[in-house]
Amino acid sequence: MMENKILEELIKEGQTYNWENNSSLDYGECYGKLSDDYLAWVAQVDNFILEGYGEYSAPYRLFKSANIEKVNGNYKYEFDDQYPKIIAALKACKRIKPKEYSMNYDQVFLLYNLFKKFHTVVKQLQIRHNGRKTINIEDEYDVQDLLHCLLRLYFDDIRTEERTPSYAGGSSRMDFLLKNEQIVIEIKKTRKRLNDKELGKQLIEDKAKYGSHPDCKKLICFIYDPDGKIVNPAGIQNDLNSKEGNLEVEVIIVP
DSSP states (O other): OOOHHHHHHHHHHHHTTTTGGGGOOOHHHTTTTTHHHHHHHHHHHHHHHHHHHHHSHHHHHHHHHOOOOOEEEOOOOOOHHHHHHHHHHHHHHHTTOTTTTTHHHHHHHHHHHHHHHHHHHHHHHHGGGGOOOOOOOSHHHHHHHHHHHHHHTTOOOOESSSSSBBTTBBBBBBBBETTTTTTEEEEOOOOOOOOOOHHHHHHHHHHHHTTTTOOOSSEEEEEOOOOOSSSHHHHHHHHHHEETTTEHHHHHHHH
């Protein structure tokens, strides 16, 4: 594949800038006449990883952790800090198929960020100018309404009326189906009678319902627990997070 050839060429060129392994160079040359070539290589690596693997992919985040900065449109020259991480980012690309998961990974990363910040958004909504009216998150429907608004920032095809496959003689409606990403989101908000045991039972039923749905490759169970009613969140997650056949299940409990 062309991507593999370019990747190998970038790694090969990058190795020429490693003065410790190149007898034809000395330390001063790496900081002198080779600096322009090195910065051009950094720009190529930046474009290759960003275009091929996505902004939120592991290789690109590793690349950005190398303190890659631009000053007046030009890359900042910090060889010692940058070089090892850039090479590591390129090698990380070998472990991932380009393009294939860029979208899926990026979209899931965005979802995780929404879930992580959900409680912060809820608290911010309570701070209105001159005490104006706001939305209070009191039950699962409130959680659904607010999350639906946040999902609209990143996803176009969000389905709320999709029915689940028949289970135990009946069916129900999904909270959210992200059709293009093949992700189903089930929402729960803890309350007085929803203890760890009952919650675990409901989540097991959710797993069974979605296992045969053709548009569900990943089921995310988002549990909003603002009052800390869940006694053992790690236990619930460890018991229910799984990959069975074509269905991946992940339980996310916040805050």
